[in-house]
Amino acid sequence: RDFMKAVGLAGAGLGASAAISPVFHDVDEFMSSPTAEWKRHWYVKNRELEDPTVELDWSLMYRSDGIWTGQNNPTQDFFLGAEEGAKRRAAAAAYSANAVKTNQSGMTLRDRALSSGNYMYPITFMGPASSTTPESLGVPKWQGTPEENSKMIRAAMIHFGAAQVGMAEITDLVKTKLVREYDKDFTHKKYMFEDVPKGYEGADKLVFPDKVPLYDFAFTHPLNKEMFRSSPSSDIGSAGNSLRYSQFSIIQPRIQMFMQVLGYTCYGYTRPFNGAIPTIATATLTGLGEGARNNGAFISPEFGPCVGLFSLVTDLPLEPTPPIDAG
Known part of the structure; x- marks a missing residue:
């Protein structure tokens, strides 16, 4: 508590919270606020750790290569052929250019401006x-304690812009099955675990400390359902979708700085799209929602399927939140 006072969090409210009731005099009171707790609907039941409602066969899983996604041009070209991939991208660009000129609904100049406003700030692993x-x-x-730390991180993350936060220990199962083998970024750096006290980013690798207990905390960012109803292929839909990445590019450095001042490390994304652990997997395992048959393969009890998901890794001990069954 003396540490919290030393970093200037005593005797003042946090941000806009100081202008309204209640006023937090220190982080102890901040951690005791309703935002530090996780109150769910009565029908949301907890399950055992690493046991979500969708049955998993861990033996079939392996560390994935993040670059193998349909969002990447090389992946499209691998399956379609370079010529066909280039042809389709050219057709999409021509369609988009013509739509703004003809004032097509959802793709007008103002729609393009709104989508372009979702600026993404540069972020880094460390x-x-x-x-x-x-x-x-x-x-x-x-x-x-892990319980105190979890309340503190949940309250801080919601203060920084997250909607809700779930947590998990990075077990050997997660290390060998879920942590990606390669990053999704075009630099294609390899995720590795080394016998070092603190992780680092190298020229061709992103390193986690192998013998230091690590924890994952995933969080949600609700999306605009009305904008999503205009998708696919619209600027207004893109504005609704990409806002999460813009917001995340602000949230990540905030929580990384917060943890640095506390004396811990938060390992982040290399870009707003590129996490070490697939987010649907970690969001499901930390109880933020459940696996589903919709195109996003995930549903949150609070926000439905229209929600952004992110996860970060830290050496700050956290109390795991289990998967859920929302009926």
């Missing part, structure tokens, strides 16, 4: 470098 650390402040790093 996060912004901060000169503020427990050492620089002359205090020991924050030490809390």
Whole structure:
């Protein structure tokens, strides 16, 4: 608690919260606020850890290569052929150019402007470098129980812009089955576990510490359902979809800086689309929602299928939240 006071979180509210009731005098009160708790609907039941409602055969799973997604041109060309892939992309570009000129609904100049406004800030695996650390402040790093840490992270993440947060320990099963083998970015760096006290980003790899306990925290970002109803192939649909990535590019460095000042590390995405663990998998395992048959393969009890999902990795001990059964 003395550490929280040392970093300036005593005697003042957090952001806009200071202007309304209640006023938080320190992070202890912040952690006791309703945002630090997770109140679900009565019909949402907890299951055992790593046991979601959709039955899993872990023996069939393997670490994936993030670049193998239909969103990447090389993947399209692999299955369609380079000539056909280029032909389809050219047709899509011509369609988009003509739509804005003909004032097509959902693709007008104003729709394009709204979509273009979802600027994505540069982000990194290790996060912004901060000169503020427990050492620089002359205090020991924050030490809390996993339960305390989880409440603190949930409240902080919601303050930073997340809707809800689920947590899990990165077990050997997750390391060997779910953590991607290669990043989704065009640099195609390999995710590796090494015997180091702290992870790092190398020229051709993204490294996690192998013998340091790691935890994953996933979170939701609700999306505009009305905008999604105009998809596919519209700028207004793109505006609704890409806002999550724009918001995430702000949320990630915020929580990375927060953890650095506490004395911990938060390992992030290399770009707003590229996480170490497939987000539907971790969002399901941390109880944010359930696997489903819709095209997003995920449904949240609070937000339905129209929701953005992200997950980050940290060495701050967290209390796992189990998968759910929402009926």
